[in-house]
Amino acid sequence: MxxxxxxxxxxxxxxxxxxxxxxxxxxxxxxxxxxxxxxxxxxxxxxxxxxxxxxxxxxxxxxxxxxxxxxxxxxxRRVRKLYLAVVVGRMNRNAGTISFPIARLQKNPPLYGKNPQGKESRSQWRVRSCHANGSTLWLWPLTGRSHQLRAHLASVGHPILGDPIYGKEVFFERMYLHATALSxxxxxxxxxxxxxxxxxxxxxxxx
Missing domain, CATH: 3.30.2350.10 (Pseudouridine synthase)
Structure with missing residues (x-):
């Protein structure tokens, strides 16, 4: 490392x-x-x-x-976190916020998603670039829930490329999500x- x-x-x-x-x-x-x-x-x-x-x-x-x-x-929440992700499909806007209460829906493998009894979760995103079959995004998680970014992007129909739980594109050597900055x-x-x-x-x- x-x-x-x-x-x-x-x-x-x-x-x-x-x-x-x-x-x-x-x-x-x-x-x-x-x-x-x-x-x-x-x-x-x-x-x-x-x-x-x-x-x-x-x-x-x-x-x-x-x-x-x-x-x-x-x-x-005095630590600003920035991620980069490649997602399936083109986003229909240049930027936005995803927010809903999140909870674990399944234990094995762990799966998280919308649940009115869950905890608040918010993520901001902005398109960095677009390509033939997807988009590269900047992501700012404003809360720190388990699988937050993965569940948020899957909920709007743009799962992270290579995500083995929330995505359908399984023929990749890794999941395309990277924690790129802390401030x-x-x-x-x-x-x-x-x-x-x-x-x-x-x-x-x-x-």
Whole structure:
């Protein structure tokens, strides 16, 4: 895993697709990003998570106090997150917001969707480019629900390319969703941090 930033309190790494952020249930789900990183530094803790099929920026905290401060930033929604995705089909507008209460509808595999008893979820999107069979989007999740971006895009008829749960296009080597940027004030220094990770499924000149 590539390290994109590190200091005495924080470390940002680039998670590859197909790797769990933390261990799951069962012996076949023990390999994880946090397990690998704690082998190097046992004090590291996950601040947030990415789905197994999602790649990109993941923030780790070094020590309990750093984790506490980072968790407060995320809880207060003071961390701006940016994703890139390639979706099936052309969007009928240039930008928009998707919002509805979301809940888990199925346990195995986990499937999330609209449910009046669910939790609020909101995502903003903007078209970055269009191509023959799809669109590349910028995505800003304004809340942090499980599978939020995947469920939101599927709900409007534009599932993420290669999504094994919400999509129908299964003949791809990966899901085309990448956590490409994080922006927040450093919880110890107060300086604005802007972390960036290149989406591996886009040409270098387009990142």
């Amino acid at each position: 590539r390290i994109l930033f590190q200091d005495s309190w924080l470390i940002a790494v680039e998670k590859p697709p197909g790797l769990l952020s933390q261990p799951g249930l069962g012996v076949d789900q023990q390999d994880s990003l946090i397990g690998r990183m704690q082998f190097i530094d046992p004090e590291l803790r996950l601040v947030h998570r990415l789905d197994r099929d999602t790649s990109g920026l993941l923030l780790l905290a070094r020590g309990a106090e750093s984790l506490r401060r980072c968790s407060m930033l995320f809880s207060a 927040f004030r450093h919880p110890f220094t107060g300086l604005r941090l802007r972390l960036r990770s290149r989406a591996p499924f886009l040409p270098a000149q387009e990142n």
